[in-house]
Amino acid sequence: MRDHQGELSFDPRLPEDWPSLKFPLRWQGSRLYITVTKDALTVEVREGEPVSFSVRGTAYEVSDAVTIPLDGQGPVRPGRPTLRQIADARREDGTLLSASVPVTSALSLDLIAEEQAKREEQGTRMRSAEPGEVSEPRRRLVW
The missing domain is CATH 2.60.420.10 (Maltose phosphorylase, domain 3)
Incomplete structure (x- = not known):
């Protein structure tokens, strides 16, 4: 889009x-x-x-x-973009480009549940990333 x-x-x-x-x-x-x-x-x-x-x-x-x-999907690109690929990407007006990919696999959901349990033990809560914020790979948990 x-x-x-x-x-x-x-x-x-x-x-x-x-x-x-x-x-x-x-x-x-x-x-x-x-x-x-x-x-x-x-x-x-x-x-x-x-x-x-x-x-x-x-x-x-x-x-x-x-x-x-739709007549076809165009070229199939395997894998997912990494944060390093988009970390410094900018729009024409100079603003930082940010993106997130919805979590769809059971393995990813297990990782989220595991991370949530760790944070509950530590007394911290998960939060959404702020606009333009780039966090470590596998640590960006956005609901």
Whole structure:
């Protein structure tokens, strides 16, 4: 998803082992719900005015819901980005670029539970990372 000078655009590509990705989005006063699968992108307007956007260069407008078939995912890139790869990345305006990847594997959930138990023993609590904050790999626990 990109905001190109006020124009919403999508070129969705899911990681190979993800069946779908769903998220809410506020766009120019409208409340949207986005669903991406390997085969389709669905944009639903839950509140507000109709929304114009593009998917891989084709323009659309939605006032309730639209599902757009996707022809392939593009090149598959194995693995996940590391914090070192994005630690010093900056946008055109010079602000720090930050990203997080949702935790999806049982192993990762076990690591979170283990970390939470350690912190409870120490009397500390987990917290969300602050915008622009970069923490050590495997220590960034964001809910």
